[in-house]
Amino acid sequence: MTDEQSNGNAAAAVAKEASADGETQSSQRTESAARLARPLIRLAKASGLATSFIDQLGTYTEISDEALIAVLKALNVDASTPQAVTQSIENLEASERAQLLPPTIVGVVGKQTRVELNCASDADVNVSITLEDGSAFTDFTVLPSFNSDRPVLTLGDDLPMGYHTLTATVVTPDDAAATPTAAVPGIRTGTATIINAPERIPVPEAVQERHRWGWMAQMYSVRSHESWGIGDYGDLQRMLADAARKTGADFMLINPIHAGAPIPPLEPSPYLPESRRFLNVTYIRPQDIPEYATLSAETRAKVDALHDSVAYRNEESTPMDINAAWEAKRPALRLIFDAGRSAEREQQFEAFKAAAGPDLDSFATWCLCFEVWGAPWGENRWFFEKTIDDPAVRELVAAHYDLFEFNRWLQWIAAEQVTAAQQTATESGMALGLMQDMAVGVHGLGADAWANPERFATGGVTVGCPPDFYNQQGQDWGQPPFNPRYLEATGYRVYREMVHSMYEHAGAVRIDHMLGLFRLWWIPQGLGARNGAYVMYNHEAMLGVLAIEATRAGGMVVGEDLGTVPDYVRQILAERGVLGTDVEWFSRENDSPNAGDPYKGPEEYRKQALASVTTHDLPPTAGYLTFEHVKLREQLHLLSEPVEEFAASALAERTAMMNRLVESGYISQSVADDVPAHIQEIVEAMHAMLTDTPSLLLQAALVDGVGETRSQNQPGTSSEYSNWRVPLADEDGHVVLSNEVFDLPRVQSLAAVMRGERQ
Incomplete structure (x- = not known):
């Protein structure tokens, strides 16, 4: 019998208790007394599960018994039969009686x-x-x-x-x-x-003076002649300096730079990392490593030849080949590693390893297994058959210690280069500098999940979100969730170390899917994204960690709070000093989900927010105004409705935005009546509206500065579209390099708007 069959039969047995439920879900807003009295519901709530919720459209929804039983199983709570439910309740009560004090206590300074x-x-x-x-x-x-x-x-x-x-x-x-x-x-x-x-994350003095603005950039997409086919930390350092000095920007939000696989095939999505604790080493620039300058002529020639083998790709506007870039760069890095270091540099490396602790060794071990035994999927079963303490794994490390050490060295070099980028940003005058993006979770077969499986839920559950008006089927992100019981029992150490490592080289951190600090939608294997359950997390503890680390770094926290987010969550975030996210294309009056309904005026935006025109999951504004999203979704067969209906809703949405811009005096009616002929003017008008909001932080997308129309990411696709591999290009499709982007007249014009210097 499969797990799905077992859970289904168990659900049927337990569901017999539900016959007393009176009201229908369509008429009620809370669970009935009869439902709340059911043992399964009591067990689920006592175990930290929400047994009902209100969706984004305001519809009351009860979690199915099938989903509750499966999610409880992932928490090692047996609810497979009515008798098991009773026993689990007794076990939970006995455990609470035996506990002298809670394992994690949150206080306020x-x-x-x-x-x-x-x-x-x-x-x-x-x-x-x-x-x-x-x-x-x-x-x-x-x-x-x-x-x-x-x-x-x-x-x-x-x-x-x-x-x-x-x-x-x-x-x-x-x-x-x-x-x-x-x-x-x-x-x-x-x-x-x-x-x-701290009760509240303090607003940095520079942000208290006036609202600050910055750029959003997909770092990998912006290259130079020194790049290896994709944007790298050297490009990032140059962009931060130029953005500050040439446009007056105070920060730059980039895609997540969490660690990925050590060898191809590489996962293109930065939101599906192998580890959130460590950095993506494919973004290292070999030429910026101090030891590169001291290489022998012969070795340096080999490194340069490897660079030249892929450098021509920096001029191409077609999707980037991230695997080819890494296949050239990795052997170059190995040449630099093998060349050795001075005694002083070796001492710095040793200090880095000591500070990183055992998690670095675990990550390097996973990388070694990956390279020697192969990717941990398909026929390679080592991920499931061997733990990090397996004698065979220890023997592998001993036999390939140089490769183990190489992977630790790569993390050191990546950390040095990201730190240098942040230092350059602040020295160039940025108030915040680098804003890092924290992904929701990690790959289910990645380093974190293999080396420390106790940190994650068991039983094949993954994280996603229930249906909303952006995705009617719900979403399954394929990532294993943190086990809230483990976090609580260990004082949130793994979360503390992850957040601390990000603030070591950032002035702000954006938390993707901020709701995950309060609750996560767990999806049992085989049930589909619609049939999951919310598992509650100790948001006070995790917000406390963010407050401590942000305060120590003098930084800020931005929470992505779009979609199905209860009002109380936004209120708590604001009280704690966490900025929310306001996006113009989503900011309708009364938070209406209906395309064509009126948009908010700038005065209605939140002060405690990062306000922007768009996000990385939408086409650049020039593309959105010309309905690139309609064309692309039709081309990829992603529409669940006739294309004519979707096109009509897109037109209604654009018309409503033009009405807002006209009503607020940012464009004339004649411009609104002829959008294709006034794209740049409209893009700048939408950004001008940002500057009239009270929001503390404002953001312009670099793709909007150059006039790009292609999407960086099309949600709901993987291989169907070149997600996260689209190089930065201008309105004519010409590649824009990192050393020239902030000199472009169009970028300079948008920067002037963001500085409040519009005509």
Whole structure:
């Protein structure tokens, strides 16, 4: 019997309890008392699942029993039969009774933190708190609670910002009877991580002065003659400097630069990385490595020849061949690695490895297995058959230690080059500099999932989103979700390290699918994206991590909060100092989903937001105005309705936007009546509207600056379209290089608009 059949039969058995549900889903907005009383629903809620939700269209939806059972299984909670549900409830209650204190405690800097201990009020309690720097914190009290028979630990309001460790030991005769398996009868010990964070992420002083603006660029798409067929960290450094000095930009948002596969075939999507903890090494520029300058003439000639073998592609406007670029660059990097380093540089490398810790070794081991044993899919079963502690894996590392070390070295070089880019940005006058983009998750067969499977949910569940008016079938992103129980039990260490590593070389971080900090749509294998369930996460803990790391870096956090996002989520984000995302093409009055409905005026945008005209999932504005998305979706057979209907809705949407621009005085009616003849004027008018919003940060897409019309990404496709491989080109299809892009008159004109210098 397959898992799908098993879950289906189990769902049928448990569903017999649902017959008492009275109201229909179409008429109600909350779950009925009868549904809430069902054991399966009680177990699901106690396990952190939402058993109903309101979708983007305002429709009340209840999660199916089938989905609940499958998602509970992924959390190692058995709900396969009514008897199993009862037993799981009992197990959960027993676990809660045995827990002395929660494993993660979130506090607020400058405020007292209270923690109720799960023991008798007259118990002998011993508490110690070790601060992040290793010193002891002694400003706390343990007193009986006025509202219960349990003692309350109160931490003083002078607890510093950071990640601290709380240890509590309780001695009581009652506990000996309750916990006969304790190592020492009558003694219970609990340990917790305290995440003590600022209540609100402070707005940097430069952003407090006035709103700041920046560019959005797909970094890989912008190349120079020194590139290897795709844009690299050298191009990024040049673009940041030029964007600051030539256009006055204060930041640049780029595509995610998380780590990918070590050898081809490479995954083109930057939103499906192999690891979010480490960097994409395919973007390294070999010529910028210090050791390149000291190579022997013979070795340098070999490196240069490898560059020349792909450099001609930098002038091509056709989709980039990312595999060919890496097949030339990787051996060049190996030549530089093999040439050795000075004693000082070797010491720096050793320091990097020590700071990165065991996760770097795990990642390098996965890379080694990938290269020697092959990609971990198809007939190569090592991903499933061997763990990182397998003797065969240890033997492989010993036999190929030079390759293991090479992969660690690549991470060091990538980190150096991204750090140099951020340093150049700030030295050139940018208020924030580099804005990194954090993907939602990782590849299910990637390094993170293999080396540390305990961090992720089991049972083949993946992350996505339920149906909305952007995708009527819902979306399955194919990524395994973090296990919220693991995060909680470990004080969110893996999330802390990931966020910290991003702020090491960034002034701001954009969080893709910000709702994922509150809840994620888990999709059980075989059920389809429509039939998933929301699993709740401790958003206070993860927002606390973001607040600590952003505050330490003097940076900002931007949350992508488009789509099905409850109002309370946006309110909490705003209270915590996290900026939301406002996109002109989506910003209709009353958040209407209907194409053709009126658009908001600029005064209605949020102050606590990053405002832009478009996103990377839409065609550039010039293409959107000329209906490139209609043509492309028809060509790729992506429409679920007649093309005439989709074209009519696109025209209604454009007409509504022109009406807004005319009404607000950004264009004349004659311009609105002849869009194809006034593309640049309309694009600049839409950006001019941004400058009249109260939003703290404003963003212009580089593709809009040069007049590009081609989409970088067409959602719902993989091999059907050249996603994430389209090089930057102007309105005539000519490639635009990184060293010339900010000198183009059209880019300069849009920059003047963003600076508020429009005529």
